[in-house]
Amino acid sequence: MEDIVVDKTTLCPSARPESENSVVFGIISGTVAEPRVTYLKQPIPITDELIAKASPVTPAEIFRTAAPCATKACLHFDGEDCRLAKQIAGKLTVVAEELPPCSIRRDCRWWNQEGKAACMRCPQVITDNYNPSEVTIEVSNLAAG
Numbered sequence: 242m243e244d245i246v247v248d249k250t251t252l253c254p255s256a257r258p259e260s261e262n263s264v265v266f267g268i269i270s271g272t273v274a275e276p277r278v279t280y281l282k283q284p285i286p287i288t289d290e291l292i293a294k295a296s297p298v299t300p301a302e303i304f305r306t307a308a309p310c311a312t313k314a315c316l317h318f319d320g321e322d323c324r325l326a327k328q329i330a331g332k333l334t335v336v337a338e339e340l341p342p343c344s345i346r347r348d349c350r351w352w353n354q355e356g357k358a359a360c361m362r363c364p365q366v367i368t369d370n371y372n373p374s375e376v377t378i379e380v381s382n383l384a385a386g
Contacts, residue, residue: 252348253315255325255368256308258300263287266345267305273372278305278364280342301368307345326351328380329366330358337361 256263264284271277284307285291292300300306312318317325329351340360346352351359370377 250348251310251350251353252307252345253310253323254305254307254345254349254351254363255317255366256306257368258287258292258304258306260306260308260311263306263308264345265291265304266307266343269303269305269367276365276367276370277336278341278366280364281344282342284344299369302371305366305368307349310350322354323350324383325380326355326359328383329362330355332376332380332383333362333365334376335361336365337363 253260254266258265264286265281266284267278267280269276270279287300287304287306291304295303310318310323313320315323317323337360340346340357341364343349343352343360343363346360351363365377373381
């Protein structure tokens with residue numbers, strides 16, 4: 242059986258809040274039609290108390306979380322790159338006028354792989370989005386392989 246390798250130095254900016262060693266690096270703001278991430282100055286470790294504060298909605302509806310990249314254990318990983326990052330950089334529209342003030346950029350898989358193209362689109366990425374646009378749905382489906 243193949244060992245699952247987790248890259249502890251590279252963070253996935255689209256991790257589930259329940260992922261091991263996850264941190265909140267943004268809060269979802271904006272509107273239902275146009276949600277946007279407001280970036281925190283410093284990431285906050287996910288705790289049971291923080292997850293409880295999200296109730297009655299899911300934590301991923303209000304928090305953007307990052308966790309160590311799961312590489313081969315992730316359906317978006319193609320063995321070398323993150324397909325989700327490629328799709329976001331290539332298909333979503335730019336929503337930021339300048340690089341967002343992101344506290345995880347240095348360790349972010351999307352930044353390290355796609356650079357500014359991913360960052361300029363990142364504020365519109367919501368993990369639990371119950372009102373996604375057609376393009377968002379397409380990006381998610383293509384990235385899943």
